[in-house]
Amino acid sequence: MKQNFDLVIFGGTGDLSMRKLLPAMYQAYSVGEISPLSRILVCTRKPQEVETLTAKVETTLRQFVPESQLDGEKQNLFLGLIQPVLLDLINLENGWGEFAGLFAGREDTVRLFYLAVAPSIYGSCCKNLSLKNLITPTSRIVVEKPLGYDYETAEEINETMAKYFQEEQIFRIDHYLGKDTVQNLLALRFSNFLFENIWDAKSIDHIQISITEQVGLEGRAGFYNEAGAMRDMVQNHLLQLLCLIAMESPNKLLAEEVRLEKIKVLKALKTIKDNEVNKSVVSGQYATGQVNGEQVDSYLEELGEQSQTETYVAIKAYIENWRWAGVPFYLRTGKRLKKRSAEIIIQFKNVTHNVYSELGHNLQPNRLIIQLQPEEKIQLMLMAKALGSENTQLKTISLDLDLQSHNSGNRPTAYQRLLLDAIDGNSTLFIHRDEVRAAWKWIDPIIESWKQNRKSPELYDAGTWGPSKADKLFDKQDYCWVNLSELS
Numbered sequence: 001m002k003q004n005f006d007l008v009i010f011g012g013t014g015d016l017s018m019r020k021l022l023p024a025m026y027q028a029y030s031v032g033e034i035s036p037l038s039r040i041l042v043c044t045r046k047p048q049e050v051e052t053l054t055a056k057v058e059t060t061l062r063q064f065v066p067e068s069q070l071d072g073e074k075q076n077l078f079l080g081l082i083q084p085v086l087l088d089l090i091n092l093e094n095g096w097g098e099f100a101g102l103f104a105g106r107e108d109t110v111r112l113f114y115l116a117v118a119p120s121i122y123g124s125c126c127k128n129l130s131l132k133n134l135i136t137p138t139s140r141i142v143v144e145k146p147l148g149y150d151y152e153t154a155e156e157i158n159e160t161m162a163k164y165f166q167e168e169q170i171f172r173i174d175h176y177l178g179k180d181t182v183q184n185l186l187a188l189r190f191s192n193f194l195f196e197n198i199w200d201a202k203s204i205d206h207i208q209i210s211i212t213e214q215v216g217l218e219g220r221a222g223f224y225n226e227a228g229a230m231r232d233m234v235q236n237h238l239l240q241l242l243c244l245i246a247m248e249s250p251n252k253l254l255a256e257e258v259r260l261e262k263i264k265v266l267k268a269l270k271t272i273k274d275n276e277v278n279k280s281v282v283s284g285q286y287a288t289g290q291v292n293g294e295q296v297d298s299y300l301e302e303l304g305e306q307s308q309t310e311t312y313v314a315i316k317a318y319i320e321n322w323r324w325a326g327v328p329f330y331l332r333t334g335k336r337l338k339k340r341s342a343e344i345i346i347q348f349k350n351v352t353h354n355v356y357s358e359l360g361h362n363l364q365p366n367r368l369i370i371q372l373q374p375e376e377k378i379q380l381m382l383m384a385k386a387l388g389s390e391n392t393q394l395k396t397i398s399l400d401l402d403l404q405s406h407n408s409g410n411r412p413t414a415y416q417r418l419l420l421d422a423i424d425g426n427s428t429l430f431i432h433r434d435e436v437r438a439a440w441k442w443i444d445p446i447i448e449s450w451k452q453n454r455k456s457p458e459l460y461d462a463g464t465w466g467p468s469k470a471d472k473l474f475d476k477q478d479y480c481w482v483n484l485s486e487l488s
């Protein structure tokens, strides 16, 4: 069980709080991780009766927590930890006095201030907390990705937070880092001797990292149309996955050591110059189509206005260091695609000499396939003799490791794990300011080039794998995006 804490959610009845934070806290409570003396203060701009708020939270739990984890008695006890707070985040005169009063006598209790609000309000939240002397040595602030809109705005936000909080008190969330399977990438790489000597440009031909989604706007038009896939997914989730695949081994599994290695990767990313953007980056936007057999609207229809925002991005990236020189990393993400999946394909080089060529066999290069979701498995694709064949017939077979079948019981959700880590002050799975900086430095020139050249995204039919132009990113003719759901 964790130490007592006060979790304060600014934007307490917003989408993030209702869909992710409160369900995650209930899940933590239901497995005994939260002490009964902890509190969850849900801050809102409109007055809320306790009963109204608890009814809302009950509904949200029913919607977002798996039924098997719902338990009437635990739910009631959990709801008892929740308190509505009427607070105008900007105006110090409105509610801050009463709010500060809530912490009297709890100076030593860990405080977690979760900014589930627009970044434009971060400054006044921090300032008001400071003016009311609410920032104690064991206080932490949590913010969501993407931090900022570009390098400059991210720096402004970081500067503002740094005025009031030490870097160790700032927890920048990228929920992909809270996923079990994402953490397993580190285990796979750094606890298996097998891979270390072949994890480089000498042995690896290329790497593909894909996060594909079936969902569309999901009611987040305001945010998404400003951000687009590049800021929403590439700047954070995809680059974090790339870091975990490409980084050197940290000396120890400590927050600062892991971050240091990730930062080195981000800094080594080769800048994609204006004149290279066209051949190294493809952006797309979904048109109408069928997803899972259902007709869906185009992005513009969902949005209800004209827009050049990209809902798909594919990039060929290079890391300029000894380990990875010359190895293309293909990154891809998009909404309204054929299947929901997050997968990494490590494609090895082919054997140097094919002794089977006279028998007419082309050899397929080995692949290590890591599927992060919806299934969680690792496959190693090898060539083998088809048993019983007269001539030596070869075929590709896979060594399969189904991670789910090796696990029992409930596993924490990404938000559950990250919130508990933040309460503990453990920042290993959070993003350092320098990572944010380096990621924007790489992303900004691409977005700037689109803007300067008035680049329109390629249209793709919803329910497909995105614009066909993305296949042209591959240098070699017989290479293409691997879609696991379509591999036999």
Ligand code: BG6
Residues within 6 Å of the ligand: 213, 215, 232
């Ligand atoms: C969020 C993005 O960070 O990640 C969403 O803002 C996206 O647009 C979501 O849908 C995907 O997360 P997951 O865990 O469902 O792959």
